[in-house]
Amino acid sequence: MAVETSDAPLAPEADSADVIVSVEGLKKHFPIMRGVFRRQVGAVRAVDGITFDIRRGETLGLVGESGSGKSTTGRVILQLETATEGVVLFDGTDLTQTTGNKLRSLRPRMQMIFQDPHASLNPRMTVASIIGEPLSEHNKARGESRKKRIEELLSLVGLEPKHANRYPHEFSGGQRQRIGIARAIALNPDFIVADEPIAALDVSIQAQVVNLLEDLQDVLGLTYLFISHDLSMVRHIADRVAVMYLGKIMELGTVDRLYNDPKHPYTKALLSAVPVPDPVVEAARQRVILEGDIPSPANPPPGCPFNTRCPIAQERCVTEVPEWRELEPGRWVACHFAEQSDELIPIS
């Protein structure tokens, strides 16, 4: 994959950076119920023990294929789902142990942008009431100042004041996503989870929305968790990336080092599978084609979750869960053979 080589200096230690969200040993299992008495017969291990930090002001990309647990991770961090196990520290407060008014008072500081701008906006509400709802809900503004704030938000996301009294169906997909973004930033949040914010948009509109997110980050000092399956867009927007597979993080590192020099066999395969819009590059590329399908999160394989498809899996990968370890400063990986993966899978 290494079309360019990175000479970037080593990333600073995670501890030394200013951390806004810290996730430790987070699990979310959805019970599977069967029979007349609805007995629990198993669990979908959507998120199965993940640990990482999000630093203030950065964009952390969370990538993975469908069913990898990336969306559930975002929802559990924001307490839209309760965690089965583990800790989510938001500015030092453990959100999993916080409830009621205390949690409600923290909500304005963390917001979400959803994938589908058709489903996440109430069709019976005007744009002004959609964007204004969080303002009223948290008593931030009313009357004239509320109206002014709504106009300000509309112009921040590239819409016009005249749009305030229209309904969502009068807008295109890209414009609707702008409305969703205006709602998310209405309360001046510190942290935004963007769950596949561009997946439902046309290619020519995706760049508009991503450029808007980047501009807003500069102006408002936002921190993003950018959840996406689009590895090319994550490379563009993120500072660091975490790669998920079957509820676990396989590898985490700065964008440049992870894309130029992946260490986990899954990351290597995933990156080599993404087509590049350049016929000359495409013709010269070597690929790791993975065999088989992603196992079901209700019945994950023992040991390393990737062992059923991994081209270099050994006996040990089936018997022993790889430790989540810091391979080099700022670079985390869950693979027994990360040190040897470059020799064993030569694609660069």
Added chain:
Amino acid sequence: MTQTQVKTVLDVKDLKTQFDTQDGMVHAVNGVSFNLRRGEFLGIVGESGSGKSVTMMSLLRLIPMPPGEIVSGEARFGDQDLLSIDLEDLRAVRGGKIGFIFQDPMTSLNPVLTVGYQIMESLRLHTDLSEKERRPRAKQLLDLVGIPDADARLRNYPHELSGGMRQRVMIAMALACDPEILIADEPTTALDVTIQAQIIQIVRDLREKLGTAVIWITHDLGVVAGLADRVLVMYGGQIVEEAPVVDLYSNPQHPYTEGLLGSLPRLDQKGQELVNIKGTPPNLYELPTFCPFSPRCPYVMDKCREENPPLMDIGQGRKTACWWDMENDRPRYGS
């Protein structure tokens, strides 16, 4: 491929398709002309609403009529015009000499019939294989698309297979009768990227083995880059650019293609600025009397709003529908 050997297998001229809806007439395809050469891999790229799928569906008259209507056009396939032959004859072509793969294999496979039955049904209708010969042929087809344990899979129902496996079954069915043309409409869009890579690999291998001409419809410029010989770019129901694959990506000659390539982030590059194509996709209710891209075009001139540019030959196997000559930075009409 040398010039003398080039043989056209499909020649489409001035295809126009409309849909009569409650909100008015939708001009989905406006005068599309292109050809497909023997053994060629033709990519058709466009965003939603660009008319790429309707074009292909119209060729085999698979659009619902009404509300759809093929207003004009001709589609030469051998000595037949697909748009005017009897439905009886057309049925022999569909699934026989022209194979189809759709985006969502779950909706194109029958859920209550086994995979084996569905493949053999196609063999029964389109070949003269005897009943005994059909099962080995079906098994052979599953082997061809890399489905392990083919004997057991023939007895499976579609829901027992994963998305990637179902798409392989669809490819096997499309290839069942040795088609001359394979039309694939967004065949990997619903699949995860590692599964997409598997399917693309299979299609690459099959092309070398079988030499079938392929039309691959997609919104993903990345997928086409590694597969196609030639690419058509569609916008607003029209072909706006046609070029050999390498030329299209290195030197686009239509402002829309240029914008589209600039708006794509690349896996192998960091720090590039993403170009905004301002505005929104075109309104297909309007009559196509002006260039559909003109409201969003950075090079727009008065002429673009007055007259819809035809697809013009600009040499080296390239065509563009634009009044602005991007190569020489001047208008393409007048002196």
